[in-house]
Amino acid sequence: MENTELIERYFEGKLSPHERKEFETRVAQETSFSEEVALQRTIREGLRAVGRGRMLSKLEEVESNMSAYHPPTQVIRFDERTRQRFYWAAAAAIVLLIPVYLLLKANVSHDALFARYFTPYENTATQSANQDPLNHALQLYRAKNYAQALGILETLEDKGNASDSALFYKANVHMQLEQPAEAITTLKQISSTSTFYDEAQWYLALAYFQNKETNKAKEIVTSITQTPAHPYHQQAQELYKELK
C-alpha cells in the first residue's frame, strides 16, 4: 500500500488493530514518515477550510446580487397578558361598534390593510456628490419632499430616461401622495427581469389595496405566498392570513 493511502486509511479509522499499531510505531520511529502524516493532516484540514471559503464566497456573490437590506415591516407583538387584555378590549369595542358598523357597512374597504403594511421603500442609495436628476430626486424622496421628487421623476419618464429604479421610486411617491392609480400604472412598467421586480410586485399589491381593487391585490399576495424565496414572502403570508 502506498503511503498516501495508508495514511488516509489511518485517518478514516479503517486500519485493523494490528496495522494501526505498526503505523504508530513507524510514526514514532521514522521522522520522514511522521512528517508525511503531519503534511497530510494539514491538507485534509486545509481542504475543508478551502471548501468552506469557496462556499462563503458563493454566498457573498448571491448577497451582492440582492437589493440592500431593509428592515421588514414593523409588526407589533404583545406578550400573552397584554394580548388577552387586548382581546377583551377589542371584544368590548366590537360590541359597542356594531351599530356604527351597520350604519357604515356600505363602505368597508381594505384601506386599513394598506396603511398597516405600507412603509415607503427604504432608500439606501449612498449619498454621493453625483448630481444626476435621479440622485437629486432620491435626496428629495429621503427628505419626504414627495411633490418635488415626483416632478423630477416625471420629467425623466417623459424624456424616456426612467430606469427601473426611477420608476420604482416614482410609484412609491404616488403611494405617499395617495395616487394609487398612477402608482399601479408606473409599477406595471417594471419588467420581470428587473432587480426591482420582486419589490415592485409587493408594492403593486399594496397599491391595489389603496385603490380598493381588492381582488387584484389578493391575487398578487397569494402568488408571493407561494414563492418562499420572495423577499416579501413573510409579509405576504401575514397579510394573507388577515385577508381570510
Add this chain to the structure above:
Amino acid sequence: MSDENIIARIRQGDESKLMAIYRAYRNDFIFWAMRHFSCNEEIAKDVFQVAITIFYENIMSGKLSKLSSSVKTYLFAIGKNKLHENQVARERDLKIQQFEQDKIKDGFQLENLEGETSEEKEGMYKMLEKALIELGEPCRTVLEMYYYQDLSIEELATKMDYKSTDSAKTQKYKCLTRLKKIFQESVLGIKNI
C-alpha cells in the same frame, strides 16, 4: 416544497436551493440579529452566511437529515450561537485592549496572547489554495467533493462518471498524492527562502 425535500435536494448537490434559502431569510435574520445582539448589519450578514454554511455542511455530512423544526428556526439557532460567540469575543477584545492600554501606560507591551498559530494556519490555507489551482481539474473538484462535500466514493464515481468505485478511489488517491507533492514543494520553497 417542504423543508425535508429541500434538505434532500441540497444533499443531492442542488446548491440553488441553498441560495434560495439565503435570499428568503437574510432580511429577517439581519433584523433579528441587530435587535437582539446589538450588532451592526455587516456582522449580522456575515454570521448569517456562516450559519448557512454550517447548515450546508451538516446536511452534507449526514448530521442533519431530519428537522425537528423549520429550516428557518434551525438557521436562527445556529446564528444565535455564533452571535453569542461573537459577542463574547468582542467583549474579550475590549478587555484585552483595555489591558494593553494599562500595560502601555506602565511601560509594557502585551505579547500576542493568541500566538502565531492562527496566522500560520491562514498562510498554509492560502498556499493550499494556490496548490489546488496548480493541481487543476478534475482533481480539484474530486478533492472538494470528497473532503468538503463529504461525498462517498460511490457518489463520487456517479458524479464524475467513473466506471467503477475502484477507479474513483484510485483517482482520488492519485489526486491527493499529486496535491501533497505540489503543496510540499511550495512549503519547502518558502522555508528555504
